[in-house]
Amino acid sequence: MKIRVGFGFDTHQLVVGRELWLGGVLIPNSVGALGHSDADVLIHAICDAILGAANLRDIGFHFKNTDPQWKNIDSKILLKESCRLVREKGFEIGNIDATLCLEEPKINPHITKMQTALSECMQIELDCISIKATTNETMGYVGRKEGVNAYAVALIEKI
Ligand code: MG
Secondary structure, three states, X not given: OOEEEEEEEEEEEEEOOOOEEEOOEEEOOOOEEOOOOOOOHHHXXXXXXXXXXXXXXXXXXXXXXXXXXHOOOOHHHHHHHHHHXXXXXXXXXXXXXXXXXXXXXXXXXXHHHHHHHHHHHHXXXXXXXXXXXXXXXXXXXHHOOOEEEEEEEEEEEEO
16 A cells, blocks of 8 residues: 555643643743643644554654653654654655644634644645644533643655
8 A cells, every 4th residue: 555544643731831832833822731842732643643654653652751851842853753754664744634622722823833834844845734723612621721632644655
């Protein structure tokens, strides 16, 4: 099979005193995502989608969340390395389709900036990176603004 798909999911708590990084962009907000790295939930979902497509395990396998080397690290570095692993296995990344799920802030004004950052980081065209956003209609931990979820699918092609 020359083309393969992968799926990624990630979630992080939202807490006071942390920055909110989404898709490689710092989003002004009263709460931010808690995590070992910069906790960029969207990038982590995309990493898992491309790694999964190439059957290269997951982000936690390659970048242990107990390793001091990755403490507060810019997740763009993890994404760059994930892309390198996928290409090293003989694949090129086709496209990404991702969805962020959080109650606030509004994500729409930031989407072009995220696409630009991810396009540069992944070395694929901006048009190949789709980012969507939705709320959880006030239900559950996302609805209570206690956390943020991200989902991503990736298509890769053997070259
Ligand atoms: Mg994560």
